[in-house]
Amino acid sequence: MTVKGLVCRNCGKEYPEAPVSICEECFGPLEVAYDYEKIKEAVSRKTIEGGPASLWRYKALLPVRGAPVDLGAGFTPLRKAENLGRALGLKELYIKNDSLNPTFSFKDRVVSVAVSKALEFSFSTVGCASTGNLASAVAAHGAKAGLTSYIFIPADLNPAKVAQALAYGPNLVCVDGNYDQVNRLCTEIAGYRNWAFVNINLRPYYAEGSKTLGFEVAEQLGWEVPDRVVVPAGSGSLLTKIWKGFRELNDVGILDGGPPRLTAAQSAGCSPITTAWRSGGDIRPVKPDTIEKSLAIGNPADGRYTLKALKETGGTAGSATDGEIIEGIKLLARTEGIFTETAGGVVIGTLKNLVERGEIDPDERTVAYITGCGLKTQDVLRQALPEPVYIRSDLGAFEAAIGHAHRQVAGEVA
Numbered sequence: 001m002t003v004k005g006l007v008c009r010n011c012g013k014e015y016p017e018a019p020v021s022i023c024e025e026c027f028g029p030l031e032v033a034y035d036y037e038k039i040k041e042a043v044s045r046k047t048i049e050g051g052p053a054s055l056w057r058y059k060a061l062l063p064v065r066g067a068p069v070d071l072g073a074g075f076t077p078l079r080k081a082e083n084l085g086r087a088l089g090l091k092e093l094y095i096k097n098d099s100l101n102p103t104f105s106f107k108d109r110v111v112s113v114a115v116s117k118a119l120e121f122s123f124s125t126v127g128c129a130s131t132g133n134l135a136s137a138v139a140a141h142g143a144k145a146g147l148t149s150y151i152f153i154p155a156d157l158n159p160a161k162v163a164q165a166l167a168y169g170p171n172l173v174c175v176d177g178n179y180d181q182v183n184r185l186c187t188e189i190a191g192y193r194n195w196a197f198v199n200i201n202l203r204p205y206y207a208e209g210s211k212t213l214g215f216e217v218a219e220q221l222g223w224e225v226p227d228r229v230v231v232p233a234g235s236g237s238l239l240t241k242i243w244k245g246f247r248e249l250n251d252v253g254i255l256d257g258g259p260p261r262l263t264a265a266q267s268a269g270c271s272p273i274t275t276a277w278r279s280g281g282d283i284r285p286v287k288p289d290t291i292e293k294s295l296a297i298g299n300p301a302d303g304r305y306t307l308k309a310l311k312e313t314g315g316t317a318g319s320a321t322d323g324e325i326i327e328g329i330k331l332l333a334r335t336e337g338i339f340t341e342t343a344g345g346v347v348i349g350t351l352k353n354l355v356e357r358g359e360i361d362p363d364e365r366t367v368a369y370i371t372g373c374g375l376k377t378q379d380v381l382r383q384a385l386p387e388p389v390y391i392r393s394d395l396g397a398f399e400a401a402i403g404h405a406h407r408q409v410a411g412e413v414a
């Protein structure tokens, strides 16, 4: 075991491992600290490549001791996206398709780590405050581990996300309020109930799971660092941990070179990080007003650290309007055959905007993270798509409906 304990990201005070996330001295966020010398002795490219085809191939760099709660999250495809690259004017674009996880979003990575940790700490109930995808990830891993789960979501969530979460059999609590209000309520509950809230009292461990999205991209590029990664940002946790992941690979001697240029993508209707980046000021909390729910966090817990990551890596931040999110979803589906949810639309829309603004060089080797599946948010997409052709079940009806186009094709063949 290579974990030293927890350390405050703000003042550096050290703590033993426990289900806590806030520094007693300065109220800063805690994170997991490792003994990198020990890890260096134990891991190599070879040991990782010989591991399972899941995020647990990177176990030496994760804070879990025993057998993890494993639904097979991670090791999702990284695909070169020539068609989309051509459409956007980028020479070397890749899609990291993390919608292909057990519950169809990247949240399975963080939850696999957090629920494993909940068992280590002997909790019998897990919980979360969710923007949507965390709900299913916690409910599914909780079910697999035989734990009771309490899932809190904003009541106005996409119907498909509610149905999916309910299928795993959790206690689902729909709160009349936005995510920031749900999160505040859960923080109060975590204060007196002995529950493991994966993104509250287990947050330091939970967040570590996101590093694997950095590890995998490096490994799948043949142990190389791309020039730029485009990351959807809600709380900013995913982005800051991808940053940490690339730095760690360098620290343990697996990778040469520093992290890529980190680029944050947000919905224009909830963009506190992008707004702060562009104004050069501090994060100012906002009230979300957007079709994009997965990233709709008005007061991002990791906002400050996200800005630091963008600055230190020479990255940037951008946003996409609701219309651009829909167009982004359609563009990715029509060029690469990948159907993503609204968060993926934010990534593609933002990428397009940043290329057009000249902030991304066409020659950069760029990786775009697609973090959730399109079936989760079909409700917001449906009215933006054309109507299919409806017919009776006979040839005459078919010919009457689309016979003109059909005859053209037949003519060419003859």
Ligand SMILES: *Cc1c(COP(=O)(O)O)cnc(C)c1O
Binding pocket: 105, 106, 107, 133, 134, 232, 233, 234, 235, 236, 237, 238, 239, 294, 295, 343, 344, 371, 372
């Ligand atoms: C949660 C989530 C993210 C990232 O959220 P952070 O709070 O910034 O870590 C990205 N995409 C999807 C689809 C998500 O559900």
Ligand SMILES: [Zn+2]
Binding pocket: 008, 009, 010, 011, 012, 013, 023, 024, 025, 026, 027, 028
């Ligand atoms: Zn502190």
